[in-house]
Amino acid sequence: MPQISVLVPIFNVEKYLRECLDSVVNQTLRDLEIICINDGSTDGSLAIIEEYAQRDPRVVLIDKPNSGYGDSMNKGLERATGEYIAIVESDDWIELDMFEKLHDIAVDQGFEVVKSNYFTYYADPARKALSDEKIKLVREDETGRVIDPSKNIHIFFQQPAIWSAIYRRDFLETNGIHFLPTPGASYQDTSFAFKVWASAHRVAFTSEAYLHYRRDNEASSVNQPGKVFCVSDEYAEIERFAAERKLSTEIWRILRVCKWGAYAWNIDRLQTDLAPEFIELAAEQFGAARASGEFNFEFCDVNQAREITELIEHPERVIERKRAQDAALVSVVMPFFNVEAYLRKSVDSVLQQTISEVELILVDDGSVDASADIAEEYFVRDPRVRLVSLRNSGQAIARNRGLELAHAQCVAFIDGDDYYEPDALETMREALLTHSADFVVGSIRPVFEPGMRSAMQKFEDEHYYEVRRSGLHEITSELLLDLDASVCNKMFLREAVENRGVEFPEGLRFEDAYFVNAYGLTSRSAYFLPPEVHVYNYVRRAGSTMATTFGNAGSAKDHLTVAFELFDFLEMHELAEQYGSYYMRLLDSYATFAFRHTEESDHPEIWSELREFIDLNRERLVELDAYALRNLEHRVFSGVLGRLNGAPALRRAVFRTGRALQSSLNRVLPRFSPGQRARQQIHADVTLLREQLAKSTAALSSQLVAQRRRIDEIAEQVNELIDERDS
Structure with missing residues (x-):
């Protein structure tokens, strides 16, 4: 019996297949059974598998007509004879010690599942910054001990990532865990993962990561906009499994919340014309579950409860929200915290712009005044508004969360106590797209509340926030020095933000400066509106972030940390x-x-x-x-x-x-003293040069000695050969 049976489902992946198979056949754990299931590929994938099978007897080929991912995986499970099952997608690749490390953990205490983190992988140079990012599915405090998923329910809400684990084969067979054999690659990992967590009681986690998950394969199922009802098929299978196994009421309630996460993701990814039918189905299912008492929001947070309630009671509004989201030309992220006196003016300045196709993402950072109620009012009233409630975590986390939800090509930021000029978004967007710039900069008009700043300070503010250039410019060090640190008077390209891995540093003040520098350093050009064109009104008030930063507050230390992170x-x-x-x-x-x-x-x-x-x-x-x-x-x-x-x-x-x-x-x-310091510096520089010259001379001498020894060895071998020939 092999220690691990590795299932590799394959369909038209000749571009990536060799890299994948090389990483599997060269594992440090040699006792493997490598089952390659060719699902009717029409490219050169089959020939590649046959080549590897001829070279390595551990490679097993299952060649069949195209029937879909789920059916392929089930055929692999039926053929497997290993103690454990592993899954490697044919466009991914793994570290050479992955199976040895996971198997060592598994056999230590007979674990049913061993789960690890994974890395993202992008071949596209434009997304290089996103490659090798470690995706943390595993909590550090849960490593090194036995975990029961039924007592650690957060596990159910993780990304399935079924390929970053190994599973004991007899555990899968005893619990009847297999894949739903629906056509194509249709998110069949959803039901498989839920069945595993609902059945397992001895799970081990490791915080290490071994698998490199390819994110830029355009043929991947996650990148396909169709397959409207595949997610609902998966949850129908999960509900069948839960009923057959008579799973607990608690698991059923977890199931409903997981189901909403999958349904919300599906609504978000579907094209506008495909979404309404699915939304109506989702409303019917969740409405029935709530009416029967099977679902009571027990494991929901406030955001899930808000969205599910709207789905059940006003599905037509969810459809309107989806259409507005997909039509948006600009996504505006607005974090706010206890700004009830300013919030209405700020929100109105976005919704009343000269372009109406905007997506406003309100992120409540744990407000305890009336701000949350005001935001809720706008959410209910206008389908262009999206509302997210967080525990108070700081502006950086709030902005990052807003960025995750943005859909439009262009993205802008506004604070909940400031306001835009009426044509700000249209002006910046037109300049951004017309001139094919990476970002646009406009002037800020400081608005001073009584007693906030002296005349000299007001002058300094007005000068600092006025644009210092005009027109399109290539990015240089001199240009970056002319930029103010605010993100609120600028417009960025959302895809560029994502591809470059630019985000706000969490837990720090002055996060704007990091974002502006990081985005600017990775840009080619910027367009500056004329200095007299103000796009943003910055309210200088007591209690604001900058007011505390400039008041001998400890937060000013964050400037240094921002500099370190920019390095x-x-x-x-x-x-x-x-x-x-x-x-x-x-x-x-x-x-x-x-x-x-x-x-x-x-x-x-x-x-x-x-x-x-x-x-x-x-x-x-x-x-x-x-x-x-x-x-x-x-x-x-x-x-x-x-x-x-x-x-x-x-x-x-x-x-x-x-x-x-x-x-x-x-x-x-x-x-x-200046003279002594200069003399010391010259002496230090000369000493450094001498040390470097000495090191270089020593290294060269060592290389010459080594080469001379090698020549002598070769000469001796030649002489021996001559002696042998003569004799």
Whole structure:
């Protein structure tokens, strides 16, 4: 009996098949049975399978007429003889130690299922940033122990991802778990996964990831807009299984919530003309389940309850919402938190734009005032409005959630206490598309509430938020330096945001600056509206994010963290060489901002974090701009020391540590005079060059010695051959 039977369903995947099969046949666990089920392929897939079967006796070919994914998988299950079953889709590939690692866990305590995370994979260079992203299906606190899904119900709501696991074969057979044999590739993993979790009681999770899941195969079933009722077929199969097995009432209620998640996803992906019939079917089914008492919202959150209630009571409104969503020219994301006095004006400024085809995504970040009620009112009244309620998690998470729900080609942002100019969206969209730019920038008009800013501060705000250029420009470091940090006066391309992996850094303030820089650094061009064209009105009020950031608040430290994360982004996109000097100026600027707008008690922590970052990445930062790095270190370090003389209490504390410390400072401080510092730097540079030359000479000498030894060995072998010939 093989340790694992690997099922590989195959249909017209000659482009990807060799990569997939190579990753399976070369596994470090050799005791495998590799069952390739060819589902009537009309390309060269069959010939490739036959080639591998001739070379490797572990490869088993099942060749049959096309009958669909579910039937193919069932035939593979019938043929399998292994202790465990694994599934590898023929357009994916796996790490070479995947089965060894999962099998070691499985046999340790006889687990029925061992589940892992997985990686996304994109061959398209435009989506390179999304490749190798680790999708975390597994909770860290659930690894290393036995898990019973019936007591950990969140498992039911995960993506099925049936190929990131292995299953004990006798477990599947005993519980009658197989695939629904519907035609084509029709989301048959849905019922299979639910049956597994509803039946298993001994599951092991590992936080590691081994499988690379291809996301850019256009032939994949997930990319097909048809197959209207396949999801409902899957849930009919799940309900049959649940009734046959007499599963608990709790499992039935979980089933209903899972069903809504699948139905909502199906409604979202269907084309506008196909969705109404499915929506009516969904309304009928959920209405009947609620009326019979089989469904009572027990495991729903507020968003699911809102959507299901609307589906049951007003299916026609769901159809209207779907049509408005698909017709939207611009998606506007509006996070809000406790802004009841401002929210109506903000929402109206979006819904009353000169273009009516807008999608407004309201994200309530846990408001406890009347803001949520106001948003609910707009949601009920206007099908263009979508409402999402979150626990208070911060603006970055709220904006990211809004981005996930956006559908239009163009995307814009607005805060719930600000408002647009009436033609802002039309003006920005027209400029974006007409000039084929990556993004558009317009001026912001600050609106000051009484007592908020001095005359000088007002002047600074108005100058900062006024566009400094006009027309279409290629992206350069100089252009990026001219950009303000707000996302609210800009319009972006949604697909570009997704492909580049740009999102708001969660848990941080100043998340706008990260997003604008990350998007800008990966762009080719930007269009600037004339400076006098204001698109956005920014209300400067007490209690706003920026008001607290500039008030010696701890959140100003986040500027430094944003700079650190942008360094990682540059490295990931291989842009550090092109924008190295720009990044070093940005790091300097953000470090200065963090020191300037925080309490002195926070400065040691900021300095420590900056010091650690520089030490960790010194070699790379020197490559980007050595002069800028030296300048940053000298200036910041001098500034920290200078504070000793400017703060009597701090100076007295230093003196109290003893005369030894005072003597040390007296020896150190003179070294930082400009002349001495310059001499030290020249000496350090010369020393570094000498060390590099010595290393290069030593390496070359070592290579020459090795080559000489090799020549001597060859000469000796030649002499031996000559002696043998002569003898």
